Structure formats: C-alpha cells, structure tokens
Amino acid sequence: MLDIRHGVHVLGAPDLQAFLELTARHPVLNVFAEHRARTTNLDPRWLGGEVWGRFDDGRLVAACHVGANLVPIEATPDDAVAFAERALARGRSASTVVGPHEAVEAFWRVAAEGWGSPRDVRWRQPHLEIAGPPSIAPDPAVRRTEPADLEALYPACVAMYTEEVGVSPEVGGGADLYRARVRQLVSKGWSFARFEEGRVVFKAEVACVSPRAAQIQGVYVPRDRRGEGLAARGMAAVVEVVRAEIAPTVSLYVNEWNAPARRAYERVGFAETARFSTIMF
Secondary structure, eight states: OOBTTTTEEEOOGGGHHHHHHHHTTSTTTTHHHHHHHHHHTTOHHHHTSEEEEEEETTEEEEEEEESSEEEEESOOHHHHHHHHHHHHHHOOOOSEEEEEHHHHHHHHHHHHHHHOOOSEEEEEEEEEEEOSOOSSOOOTTOEEOOGGGHHHHHHHHHHHHHHHHSSOTTTTTTHHHHHHHHHHHHHHTOEEEEEETTEEEEEEEEEEEOSSEEEEEEEEOOGGGTTSSHHHHHHHHHHHHHHHHTOSEEEEEOOTTOHHHHHHHHHHTOEEEEEEEEEEO
16 A cells, blocks of 8 residues: 555565665665565565565665564665654564664664564674685584484574574474474575584574575574684684575674674674664564
8 A cells, every 4th residue: 555645655576676776785784685575576475574665756765674574674764764654553563673773773763652662672783794705714514404403403593592582482382483494494505503423513594695695693502612613613614605605795793792703703704884773572
C-alpha cells in the first residue's frame, strides 16, 4: 500500500533492480539486504516479511527490511523516522533491529514510543572489513564442516548463540528450526571449524553473501580454550577460503566491549569501516 505522505511502499519483484542499485552504494555494509533480495526476488512469501522502499520523485532513495530482522538500508535519519512511523502503525514483528548506528538510533527514537522495552541494546558495534589476504598465518586445522560433524558442531552453535544473544535458540521449541539452520550452513559450505578429539575448539559461519561481500557470524571459541590465539588463526583461515571461493571482501560486526575479539580481528587484518547498532527484543 502506498504511503503518500512519506513516499513509502512495499517493494516487490519489479523493484529488484532499483533495490540492487541502492545496496550497491555500500555493498559491504548492505550485504545482508542484497543477499535477501537476490535469494527471494523481494517476494514477501519468500522473505517471511516485507521490504519497504522510500521514494523521492519516483526514485528509490532508502529501504527497510522488515522480518525477524528489521534493517534500514541506505537510510538517512529522516528516512529512518519515516520507516519507524510506518512500523509503529503496523506493530512490532521483528525480534531485532540492526544496521548503521545513525539510522537505527533515529528509528528507535520514534519506535520506542510503542514497541516497549528491548531486552538488550548494543549501540556502537564496530563493523569490520578485510579485502586482502590475512595478516597472520591461517590455522591449517580449520576446515569446512561436513554433515557428519553436526553432532559435535551443533552444541557449539547453541553455546555461541546463547552467550552472544543472552537466550538459547532452543527456547520455545526452536531447536528443530535452529538445527535446520546449522545443517543448511554446513550443506552450503559456509560453516568452518577446528576439531580436537571430536570437540569444536573454533568455529565460524558465513551468514550471507553477495557478489561483492560475505558476512561472518557465530565466531566462537570455548571458554576454557580462549587466549590461545585460536580465534585469530581460525579467522585467518576462514578469510583465506572465503575470499578465494565465495566473495572478495569479508565483513563482520562485533560488540564494542569485546576487547579480546576485537584484538583477534585486528591481528587478522580487519579494519573498522562503520558502526552498527543492535536492539534485541
């Protein structure tokens, strides 16, 4: 439905090219949005939600992915306010708001009036990129995982998610869905790990991909193995494979307070290019 006041409406397949031109302004920052567009053709049936576009004189100037993740795309603070007003009228369906800090902050100033108190807010998360070879030698024991690894891999994925998000992905009967997601990443060749005596001591996954970039998620080392350099060497191995076989630039974002992780990524050669914010419900 067209929103005349703000020039906001739901995008669909006919808008795909304009949307891809929008994400191409900052292709690494927008890798999630581009990945979703390319894999769903902006069809709400496949999105499990909607993508809203904001237009100026018929030209797409900003967008907002609205699903389990609400993500502003190339949105100025004014664009983010327009999306927030529409989101307030629609009601909250997202469990997470995430994206560039200024847009998320402007969105939340409006949406907070009706969306209630979030479970957690992480305002300034460094967004990191690497577009060249890693600065340190990769761990030769890190490899792509295989279906036979699932029983060892899955508990590490649950532990990482629970530590990072603050709630288990299995809560509310979500175990089957989460296991299916882990299995999907393995089948795509997007899951990497180091195993010792059948135990995962490092892991990471590719979350989303475009022709220009791949975003990493789920980096994890068990508590009793931290401080050994496993994360840095493991990430160097992941970067090497991803850049050679999946996408030329590798990105991720990290919590500002996670100094050990930030040091590990810096050793690998990641550099900060932006700040993200995440609001979780």
